[in-house]
Amino acid sequence: MLNNIAFKDYKKSDDIHGTVLYPAVMVAPVQKSVLNDIILKNDISSIFDPFHGSGTALYEAMEISTNLHLVGCDINPLANLITRVKLQGVNSHVFKDIEKIKSYLSDPKQIYPFSFPNMEKWFRKDIFESLKIVRSAIMNIKDEQNRLFFWYMLCDIIRKHSNTRSSTYKLHIKEINAISRIENKVVANFISTIEKNVDKFMHESKNFVLYKCDVLKKIKAFDSRVFDVSITSPPYGDNATTVPYGQFSMLALYTISQNDLELEGWELDNYSVIDSNSLGGRNSEDTLNTYEKNLIKPYLDRISISKHKKVIRFFYDYFQFLKELCRVTDKYIVLTLGNRTVDRVQINLTDITKAFLESQNFSNIKQAQRDIPVKRTPKVTSIVHQKPVSSMNCEYIIVHKRDI
Template identity: 35%
Template sequence: MNKIAEELNRYPQDYWDFKGTTKSGIHNIGKYPATMVPDMQYQLLSIISEHLNNENITLLDPFCGSGTTLVIAQELGINSVGIDINPYATLLSFVKTHKYNRTDIYDAISKVKSNLGKESNFPIYDFYNIKKWFREDIIRSLSQIRHCILLEKNQDIRKFFWICLSEVIFKFSNDRTSTFKLHALPKDKIDLIEDRCIEYFIKIINDNSEYLNYSNTTSSNIIYGDSSSIINNKLKGEFDIICTSPPYGDNPTTVTYGQASILFLKWIDSKDLYCSQELLEKYTTIDKISVGGEKRKIINTKDIKSLKDFLDKISLKKQAKVINFFEDYYISLKCMKKCLSKSGYLIMTVGNRSVDTVRQPLDNITIEIAGKMGLQVVSKFNRNILYKKTPLTLSMTENEKVVKSISEETILIFTK
């Protein structure tokens, strides 16, 4: 038996639930849905990196989201590359892994605080439908903060401030944040919002500045874009570890990562995001271009028995979306295999969501596709999701039915 599998077998099943531990420090900054459990990533990556016969281990997370894996890799001295199609995710991952200078951050914080106290002549910011999502007095306060952030000349520090601003937006927008899809609060609730944006921003920049990386020099390269295209066209070399949590289905019917970030992105200056302005114009574009968002017709799903069995149990209407997702998912797996080094490890955390009340066996479908590509399963185990920062309900379907969040996920470990 593989040494890693042997070691993993020694852990009791409930060990991986990490009951009683909560997220802390840098993992708490920003607002991103369905993030990974840092303790689990730490333990898995420690075990695997110890078994790899290599001093300079490299890691790739092609769906890096808020950068949990990248932060853990950095703690373990593993150089990493993170990719995400959501520019808020790449901004957050950058801020969480970038090595800042403490004096520069403290100086910038005093400057921004002083400017917030004296800058009274600033433009009132505007974008399409802004008044649907923000009350007029809140728009004024956020415009003042935005103006003061733009006075900061250091782009890396501005990026930190944008992430802090996103936490203010999350708290003071008209969006009811109980689901990831945008839904405005009723008027009586909006009227109750108290404009404490500036005071809250100052608190957040002070609190978050204590968690930044001021000493670790392990590199983390964060790339914005579609992971398959980036692996095929931009990345050079192979990785010893690929560790990721891919989407569980197309965004609109699972987690709308794009919608959950779009109000933040609207306020951030586009030159600090590296994405095109068009991407941010519509509230739904990011979700449409994410895995499973578009039709591609590349794989013949009949070849994947576990997928075919599942498709046979769901309605024709739903089948089309599921097939779109698996076409992209298949390409992703192919790309991951391509850039995994010989005897390297692919660690995937996947969830089996429901379609038409039928569980989609993403774990078994992944094993079948990976097997066809020549990857061998080293280990498979489940964990209960106890503390994932997901609201009680994930989202609403088109006909406004509530979709329950997943309560268990599966960890799959493959080798090449």
């Protein structure tokens, strides 16, 4: 396990994980290799990913065995849609449905109106009109399973044709000249992308449950030791100052029909609400206990007072989560982690997490480090005291096993 995790030749574009962009995804063959090893040597029937994102780990678990019971959670409705489509695939009517879409697009009749806040800022008018037509074509598909696949396939087209820059996951408007240079290939790209990728969606798990919710709330409802293996990559800090998964997803979320999204009701309120409701994003007066405080004290001591609140808020949520994760996991916890930097101080999330898990009777049995090859989160994120501040460049995979 974890002997060679470089997988330098692995290209996401060759498999299902390359069919949609999502920030900070795990590397599929790494997760598969860890899971394979654990599953081969143990009696494993259930896998839990509490921050499933684009569903890398759950999908790889399904590839190992379709009998595994897969459970996932994510607060972001786009992550929920992406993972659902990866796990349920398409059905035998899909080729007929593709023909229906093509025929509608060659002669669109009924175009459903839609709008959302600031849409003129994020889409050129002609592009918005084309998206409206593709959106209507998808809404006319009756089969829900295939319709969700079509929404999934629209996600990257939306982003590529929007006025936001591709160099960052944040919404950051392009220069006016760059906007005018965008080629409107919405319809042609949509058709070619569904035809090119549909064959990758022929696998399905019959045994999965996805929860679109805040895992801090959901996890408390699970019985103790109910999952054999928990495998995930949690956020490394509050979304607003690390990876804005919510902001990244908003243009797709505003475009996809609300009937086809799992929504609690607040997610489309504004462009930043998903990020502020995510781990470490909420304002609260909750505070750490002495053990937890001591774990992060060496870092806090070197960070300016004005940033303490943000760091403490994240770790309050993070420790609550880890404690519950240990309670609900019966055998193994596998985490992929990054160490973020605040005020030029690198917060060693890996060491902090290892210590916390050990305190909950989960011993570390493996650790590996991997360079992050392709990153949209820049290596240098900001300038503090006239010096550039580097962000995460490595990820760490740790495996912990329950002691008794």
